[in-house]
Amino acid sequence: DIQMTQSPASLSVSVGETVTITCRASENIYSNLAWYQQKQGKSPQLLVYAATNLADGVPSRFSGSGSGTQYSLKINSLQSEDFGSYYCQHFWGTPWTFGGGTKLEIK
Amino acid sequence: QVQLKESGPGLVAPSQSLSITCTVSGFSLTDYGVSWIRQPPGKGLEWLGVIWGGGSTYYNSALKSRLSISKDNSKSQVFLKMNSLQTDDTAMYYCAKHERGYDYFDYWGQGTTLTVSS
Numbered sequence: 001d002i003q004m005t006q007s008p009a010s011l012s013v014s015v016g017e018t019v020t021i022t023c024r025a026s027e028n029i030y031s032n033l034a035w036y037q038q039k040q041g042k043s044p045q046l047l048v049y050a051a052t053n054l055a056d057g058v059p060s061r062f063s064g065s066g067s068g069t070q071y072s073l074k075i076n077s078l079q080s081e082d083f084g085s086y087y088c089q090h091f092w093g094t095p096w097t098f099g100g101g102t103k104l105e106i107k
Numbered sequence: 108q109v110q111l112k113e114s115g116p117g118l119v120a121p122s123q124s125l126s127i128t129c130t131v132s133g134f135s136l137t138d139y140g141v142s143w144i145r146q147p148p149g150k151g152l153e154w155l156g157v158i159w160g161g162g163s164t165y166y167n168s169a170l171k172s173r174l175s176i177s178k179d180n181s182k183s184q185v186f187l188k189m190n191s192l193q194t195d196d197t198a199m200y201y202c203a204k205h206e207r208g209y210d211y212f213d214y215w216g217q218g219t220t221l222t223v224s225s
Contacts, residue, residue, distance in 0.1 A: 032210070034212070042217075044212075046211065046212060046214075049209065087152055089152070091210035094157075094165050094167075095154055095167045096154045096210055098152040099151070
């Protein structure tokens with residue numbers, strides 16, 4: 001199984017700051033990576049697919065990058081509605097696995 | 108619009124079986140795959156299995172012997188059945204729709220909570 005290692009596990013940031021979350025796969029996943037946002041008590045929502053493509057309705061302050069085994073999600077100028085947890089997921093063969101998550105908290 | 112909604116028993120005793128239903132609208136189960144994903148309290152996400160539009164299924168090998176996914180296209184329902192439940196199966200269970208031709212999840216249900224306890 002492909003292991004997804006996500007970092008950091010948690011991050012305390014202020015509104016307006018820029019943050020980067022990273023996800024490392026245990027083998028090359030050829031950009032078959034998605035990012036999800038999950039707010040407290042809600043189901044995850046798709047943010048980015050195929051490593052760099054924003055899902056419909058996702059603000060342009062979000063961006064995804066990476067290739068091979070290393071991927072990143074960047075959020076420019078954090079807004080209050082961006083706080084919550086973020087997960088990466090590979091879709092290069094089953095079982096599809098998720099990173100452990102990054103919890104963004106307000107400083 | 109696309110919607111998925113899970114319904115389940117809420118509480119199940121250890122060693123018993125579970126059946127959860129995902130009722131979808133806004134798309135046809137014959138055209139899209141639907142996966143089941145769970146999340147234990149305060150923890151991360153675990154993919155359980157998928158049923159494709161044609162009816163074929165794939166399961167997480169870690170749980171394969173205990174899982175069964177089926178569907179009724181005419182009723183727009185997908186079913187998850189899991190047997191031999193233990194306390195560590197306590198989790199929120201989500202169904203999620205696949206984007207056509209891809210293996211990521213573009214729409215998720217609200218989830219249904221399962222507690223395994225005597």
